[in-house]
Amino acid sequence: MWVVGIIALPLLAIGVSVFFLGVSRKVTARIQRRYGPPLYQPVIDVVKLLAQEEHVSHGMVFDAGMVLALGGSLATVLFIPVGGLHPLSAGGDLLVILYLMLLPPLGLALAAGAAENPNASIGVSRKLILALGYEVPFLLALLAVMTQEGTTSLVAIAEAQQPSVLEWGLVRAPLSALAVALVLPAMLGLRPFDMATAPQEIASGTLVEFGGKYLVLAALQGALHTYIVIALFVDLFLGGGANVLTFLAKMGVVFFGGLLINAVYPRVRIGQALRFCWKWPTLLALLGLVVVMVMGR
Amino acid sequence: MRDRDGDRDRTGHVADADVNEEDLKQRIADRMPQCGVTVPKPGRLIATVPRDGLLSLLHLLKTDGFEHLSLISCVDWIDEGELELVYHLWSQEKKVHAMAKTRVDRASPRMLSVILLFRHAQTYERELHEMFGIDFDGNPRQVPLLLDHWQGIPPMRKEFDLRRHARETFGVEERTDD
Amino acid sequence: MDRAQIPKILKSPANWGRKYSLWAVYFCTGCGIIEIPPVVTSRWDAERFGVIPMATPRQGNLFLITGYVSLKTLGAIIRTYDQMLNPKYVVGFGSCPVNGGMYWDSYNTIKHLDQYVPVDGWISGCMPRPEAIFIAVTHLWTLIDKGLADGYKRYKDNYDFYCANQRRVLPHLPKFACGTGTETATAPATLRMPT
Numbered sequence: 063m064w065v066v067g068i069i070a071l072p073l074l075a076i077g078v079s080v081f082f083l084g085v086s087r088k089v090t091a092r093i094q095r096r097y098g099p100p101l102y103q104p105v106i107d108v109v110k111l112l113a114q115e116e117h118v119s120h121g122m123v124f125d126a127g128m129v130l131a132l133g134g135s136l137a138t139v140l141f142i143p144v145g146g147l148h149p150l151s152a153g154g155d156l157l158v159i160l161y162l163m164l165l166p167p168l169g170l171a172l173a174a175g176a177a178e179n180p181n182a183s184i185g186v187s188r189k190l191i192l193a194l195g196y197e198v199p200f201l202l203a204l205l206a207v208m209t210q211e212g213t214t215s216l217v218a219i220a221e222a223q224q225p226s227v228l229e230w231g232l233v234r235a236p237l238s239a240l241a242v243a244l245v246l247p248a249m250l251g252l253r254p255f256d257m258a259t260a261p262q263e264i265a266s267g268t269l270v271e272f273g274g275k276y277l278v279l280a281a282l283q284g285a286l287h288t289y290i291v292i293a294l295f296v297d298l299f300l301g302g303g304a305n306v307l308t309f310l311a312k313m314g315v316v317f318f319g320g321l322l323i324n325a326v327y328p329r330v331r332i333g334q335a336l337r338f339c340w341k342w343p344t345l346l347a348l349l350g351l352v353v354v355m356v357m358g359r
Numbered sequence: 360m361r362d363r364d365g366d367r368d369r370t371g372h373v374a375d376a377d378v379n380e381e382d383l384k385q386r387i388a389d390r391m392p393q394c395g396v397t398v399p400k401p402g403r404l405i406a407t408v409p410r411d412g413l414l415s416l417l418h419l420l421k422t423d424g425f426e427h428l429s430l431i432s433c434v435d436w437i438d439e440g441e442l443e444l445v446y447h448l449w450s451q452e453k454k455v456h457a458m459a460k461t462r463v464d465r466a467s468p469r470m471l472s473v474i475l476l477f478r479h480a481q482t483y484e485r486e487l488h489e490m491f492g493i494d495f496d497g498n499p500r501q502v503p504l505l506l507d508h509w510q511g512i513p514p515m516r517k518e519f520d521l522r523r524h525a526r527e528t529f530g531v532e533e534r535t536d537d
Numbered sequence: 538m539d540r541a542q543i544p545k546i547l548k549s550p551a552n553w554g555r556k557y558s559l560w561a562v563y564f565c566t567g568c569g570i571i572e573i574p575p576v577v578t579s580r581w582d583a584e585r586f587g588v589i590p591m592a593t594p595r596q597g598n599l600f601l602i603t604g605y606v607s608l609k610t611l612g613a614i615i616r617t618y619d620q621m622l623n624p625k626y627v628v629g630f631g632s633c634p635v636n637g638g639m640y641w642d643s644y645n646t647i648k649h650l651d652q653y654v655p656v657d658g659w660i661s662g663c664m665p666r667p668e669a670i671f672i673a674v675t676h677l678w679t680l681i682d683k684g685l686a687d688g689y690k691r692y693k694d695n696y697d698f699y700c701a702n703q704r705r706v707l708p709h710l711p712k713f714a715c716g717t718g719t720e721t722a723t724a725p726a727t728l729r730m731p732t
Contacts (some may be wrong), residue, residue: 087584096582103558106587110554110598115623118595181593261563261592273595273622505609505645508709514644522642528706529648531641 067149068140074147075139078310079285080104085314086321093325104285108278117274120176127172128272128279134165135286142293143217145306151217156208159216160201163290166283167193170268177271185267188332189258195339196245202347203238206354207298210235216294220302231299237350239299244343246316248335249291251284252324255335292316379453380404383423391416404457410470413461417446417476424450425457428473431483433491437517440465442491446473463493472497490515545682555598555624556678557587562597564617567604569631572664581667586674594620599677602654604664605633605646611653612707618654619712623689626681628673629659638663652702655688 083104091098119125141155141162142148167189174182211219223229232239248255259267272280296302296312303309330338380398387396387406394416395407408416425448434443446459463470472495473480482504484495489503492513503509512519525531546553565573576583577590591597594617602614618627629650632638637648650656657680660673680686692699704713 091582091584094579096579097585098582099584099587103587106554106558108554109550110558113551113554114598118622261590265592266596269596270593271595277596505607507609519644521644524644525642525648528644529637529646530652531637531648 064149067147071144071147071149072136072139074144074306075136075286075289076282078313079282079289080108082288082317083281083285085317086324089318089321090325093322104281108281111274111278114274117276118271119276120178120271124173124176124271124276127169127174127176128276128283129169130172131166131169132279132283132286134162134169135283135290137165138162138290139286141216142290143220143297143302144293145303145309147306148217151215154214156204156214156216156219159290159294160204166287170280170283173272173276174268174270179270181264181266181270182268184264185258185260185270188264189268191332192248192255192258192335192339195336196248196343198340199241199245199343199347200249202344202351203235203242204298206235206238206347206351207231209351209358210354216297220297223301224304227301230301232301235299235350235354237346237353241343241347241350242295242299244346245339246291246295247320247323248339250288250320252320254323254327254330256324257329257332257335260329288317289313292320379455383453383455383457386423387416387419390419402455404455405460406457407460410461410463413444413446413459414471414473414476416459417448417473420448420457420459421476424453425455427451428477428480428483429456431473431480431487433487433493433515435465435491435515435517436462437465442468442493444470444487444493468493470495474498489513492516552681556681559586559588559599559626559674559677560591560597561588561599561601562594562617562621563590563592564594564600564602564614566602566606566610566614567631567633569603569633569664572630572667572670573601573603576667576670581671583671583674586671588674594618595622597621598625600625600627601630602627602634602650602656603630605631605638605640605643606650607645608647608706611647611703612710614654615703615707615710615712624686625689626657626677626686627654627688628677629656630670630673631665632661632663635659635661647706653699653706655691655699657686657688 081101084099084101087103088098088101138159140150141159143151171186171190174186207219208214211222213219219231223231227233247253251258257263259269264270269277269280292313293309295316296309300312300316303312380401380403383404384396384398387394391408391412393409393412397405399405406416406420427449429447429449432445432447434445436443441462442465443460443462448457448459449455450457461470468491470484470493472484474484474497481498481500484493484498485501486504487493488495488498488501489506489509490513495501506514511524514521514524522531561573573590575581577588583589588599598621600614600618600621606614618625627650629635633640633646634650634656637643637646640646641648647653658673658677660669662669665673677686700713703710707713
């Protein structure tokens with residue numbers, strides 16, 4: 063039956079991420095006191111992009127980079143348990159997820175480099191510097207959670223939080239949860255940390271030369287990345303989910319919180335972002351790690 | 360009392376209205392006798408010099424408090440065969456708008472650049488070079504602002520036939536009143 | 538979405554996508570661009586129509602030429618238009634692209650945008666109101682449905698005609714630099730319309 067899981071989980075992820083795209087535009091519009099597009103607007107956009115009569119490619123590296131990015135995201139999706147669905151669980155899959163999460167930025171960097179556009183280079187450098195920023199507190203927080211549960215299996219961590227709300231990672235390792243929550247907008251590419259694809263400044267950064275079907279791949283990859291990050295957060299700190307529906311509900315709550323922040327904040331510079339990520343979230347994560355190690359004795 | 364443009368305000372309160380301009384007029388006349396100075400209304404000062412005295416006049420005005428060069432404009436006196444250059448200066452503390460005017464020959468207009476006094480005059484002189492064809496000695500950047508690869512006489516001159524040029528280059532249709 | 542639309546969507550999903558997802562290239566041409574921020578922001582929300590401003594021409598398929606087009610701007614417009622991916626729609630916005638507007642006798646603005654870039658529709662006014670932009674968008678939807686918004690096809694079929702006109706006013710455009718410099722550009726007499 064794990065074959066069914068392998069097919070169903072990516073489809074579920076794609077469906078949920080496209081739904082989140084539509085929800086984000088609608089919610090942002092409503093916050094700005096206007097009506098906004100219908101919820102199925104991303105579907106219309108995808109249909110339009112696929113129906114374009116010409117697609118400009120910049121060589122094989124361009125195509126391959128994009129496919130690598132999307133493939134990396136789809137592979138990562140398979141390892142994150144959603145409620146009861148975890149077709150490929152094994153010990154150590156948290157580390158596998160961390161490694162697989164490096165593939166999409168690599169693929170995008172390849173594609174953007176092949177595009178030979180200075181805007182793309184700026185976007186890629188900002189994206190990678192931002193990744194450098196949020197990886198430090200994120201990994202420290204992950205280390206704290208792994209030490210506390212004594213396992214590197216994400217399924218075990220999620221299941222250990224099932225019994226009650228008091229068992230959630232949010233309550234048992236609050237400092238680590240707070241650290242990850244602070245860098246969550248940076249991981250999701252939401253304001254105030256959306257300088258990697260800044261339309262007004264660098265003409266959409268990495269996506270500047272992506273048109274037609276390549277933009278579909280890039281948009282899908284971006285949406286899947288959002289899904290992955292939020293699902294990880296829910297599995298680590300918000301108690302996973304008894305079944306798929308509660309899991310998706312928790313994901314919706316976290317996404318809504320990120321949208322509210324996104325609608326209100328302006329964009330910061332990459333230097334300010336790096337300084338922020340390496341200050342309070344890192345300190346909190348470090349403190350959380352120390353607390354977990356001390357209390358573990 | 361004076362509002363921002365140097366004109367009298369509505370109460371008509373005179374106060375020390377004309378002392379400023381008459382003062383300046385006297386000072387300029389004293390130091391540069393070849394310069395013709397008039398005060399057409401309160402807050403305005405017009406000083407006319409021959410071409411070679413312009414730089415000294417601008418220096419005089421600048422040290423007298425006219426620290427802001429607002430614009431350099433040009434008038435095409437086609438019947439007299441001259442181009443008149445007008446340098447608009449503004450004094451913030453005196454609230455007086457001074458115009459230093461000079462005339463250059465229309466056939467081959469050359470003028471000394473004033474970028475040593477006012478650095479931003481470079482752009483104004485660049486525009487006048489493009490639109491009137493005046494050559495400013497000492498301006499290092501007299502390249503076109505708008506009209507790349509322009510062939511023809513400078514378009515702001517009065518002998519430039521605007522309608523004909525528009526019709527020939529772009530095919531404009533003139534409206535016939537019927 | 539009302540049920541009457543569903544057969545139309547099933548007949549041509551491509552047209553459905555192109556209609557309701559018009560991404561306008563964020564190119565600020567002339568004074569008319571001052572009308573675009575109110576249209577795109579909260580008061581006259583253009584996102585309901587699917588129209589959002591897009592930063593790069595590779596991703597945009599609607600080109601609003603708002604306001605007067607000086608020769609320098611025309612060079613940039615041609616470069617941007619050439620980079621956009623088919624199908625692409627150009628809308629002339631304001632009276633300046635139509636016949637020169639109030640700059641009809643200027644030495645530096647073009648008078649008929651249609652000679653240099655194919656135009657699918659015009660919005661007259663100086664400036665048109667935001668409501669006029671939305672009426673134009675709905676008209677463009679009708680044209681897309683009927684297959685009449687084929688400016689990009691006209692451009693491909695009559696590329697010599699457009700290039701001759703562009704070359705006449707902008708001989709030093711980089712895209713003409715690749716050919717031999719001594720050839721003279723003669724405009725063909727007529728514009729071939731698509732059959």
